[in-house]
Amino acid sequence: MRKTTLLLPALVIVAITALSSVFIVDEREKALVLQFGRVVSVKEDPGLAFKIPLIQEVVRYDDRILSRDIDPLEITPSDDRRLVVDAFARYRITDVNRFRQAVGAGGIATAENRLDSILRAQTREILGSVSSNDILSSDRAALMLRIRNGAIADALALGITVIDVRLKRTDLPTENLDATFQRMRAERVREATDERARGNEAAQRIRAQADRTVVELVSEAQREAEIIRGESDAERNAIFAEAYGADPEFFEFYRSLNAYATALKAGNSTMVLSPDNEFFNYLKSSNGKPAAAAQQ
Numbered sequence: 001m002r003k004t005t006l007l008l009p010a011l012v013i014v015a016i017t018a019l020s021s022v023f024i025v026d027e028r029e030k031a032l033v034l035q036f037g038r039v040v041s042v043k044e045d046p047g048l049a050f051k052i053p054l055i056q057e058v059v060r061y062d063d064r065i066l067s068r069d070i071d072p073l074e075i076t077p078s079d080d081r082r083l084v085v086d087a088f089a090r091y092r093i094t095d096v097n098r099f100r101q102a103v104g105a106g107g108i109a110t111a112e113n114r115l116d117s118i119l120r121a122q123t124r125e126i127l128g129s130v131s132s133n134d135i136l137s138s139d140r141a142a143l144m145l146r147i148r149n150g151a152i153a154d155a156l157a158l159g160i161t162v163i164d165v166r167l168k169r170t171d172l173p174t175e176n177l178d179a180t181f182q183r184m185r186a187e188r189v190r191e192a193t194d195e196r197a198r199g200n201e202a203a204q205r206i207r208a209q210a211d212r213t214v215v216e217l218v219s220e221a222q223r224e225a226e227i228i229r230g231e232s233d234a235e236r237n238a239i240f241a242e243a244y245g246a247d248p249e250f251f252e253f254y255r256s257l258n259a260y261a262t263a264l265k266a267g268n269s270t271m272v273l274s275p276d277n278e279f280f281n282y283l284k285s286s287n288g289k290p291a292a293a294a295q296q
Contacts, residue, residue: 020053025060030096032059042097061099062108065092065163070116074173075124081132082176086169089119089148091155091162099159111158115151119165122150135170143167256281 025031025043033041033049035056043049044063051058069088076082093099093111103110126146127135135143148165155162172180244251 017053021050023049023051023058025049028062028064029060030063030093031061032096032100033057034059034100039097039100044096059100059107061093061096063093065090066108068112068115068119070119070123073120073123075127077127077130077132077135079131079133082173083127083132083135084169084171084173085123085127085167086171087119087123087147087165087167089115089151089162089166090164091115091160093159094161095156095159097159098157102158111160114158115155115160115162118151118154119147122147122154122165126150135167140167140170 023031025046025048027046031043031049032039033043033051033056035052040056041049041051049058067088067090069086072084072086074082074084099111103114126143130139130143134140144165144167148162151162151165240251243254
């Protein structure tokens with residue numbers, strides 16, 4: 001009975017000791033085995049691991065990619081236009097032994113404070129060497145890459161690898177917004193005024209050219225019309241002259257018919273003529289010749 005009473009607590013103590021000597025490393029983390037504050041073992045692979053109970057302790061660190069937002073930072077680019085930059089970085093603990101040596105028991109919180117200092121220094125240095133227009137242009141991606149590359153070397157001393165740095169926002173300081181807005185508005189008004197003046201000048205120039213073109217076209221058309229009219233009159237007269245020379249009697253007859261058609265047109269004025277007037281020579285003739293010629 002006495003042996004059983006002593007054996008049971010001993011088994012419990014052995015079981016507790018055995019269980020406390022085993023720990024599990026998750027696939028999302030890395031672990032350090034410390035003995036009196038000194039690193040004696042690094043466990044980077046997931047699975048079971050062992051330590052000396054009561055003497056050694058296990059410290060775990062996240063092995064995933066972590067994100068860190070830095071507080072808004074005011075910078076002064078090379079053109080002295082102050083900007084407020086909001087950025088964040090993604091990093092990973094790649095050397096847990098160096099990480100422990102660098103930050104001690106402070107862990108992630110201490111590391112992120114030191115990482116903030118590195119990122120702020122790099123951001124000020126890189127963005128302070130270029131103009132605000134470069135920061136706000138498509139060159140921004142190249143600037144973020146330069147900040148990341150600059151932070152990598154300093155962060156390696158912490159056992160951290162900086163993977164990416166991004167500028168989320170780039171704004172003007174609040175006290176400069178009104179002045180900047182007024183200046184931009186004045187610039188836009190001036191540009192609009194200049195554009196309107198250039199537009200009016202161009203419109204006047206085009207309108208004057210159009211008027212000149214109209215005058216030239218009308219003058220040219222009138223000149224050509226006069227030439228054509230003169231040539232037509234000359235051709236008509238030539239035809240009349242040729243017809244008269246070929247058969248003067250028929251020509252006289254044709255002229256008389258035209259005169260009858262014009263004089264006897266419906267609605268024309270009333271004509272009072274003597275019956276023996278020469279106007280009726282061909283009307284009184286029965287053989288197609290003038291009355292005076294028929295009598296001869």
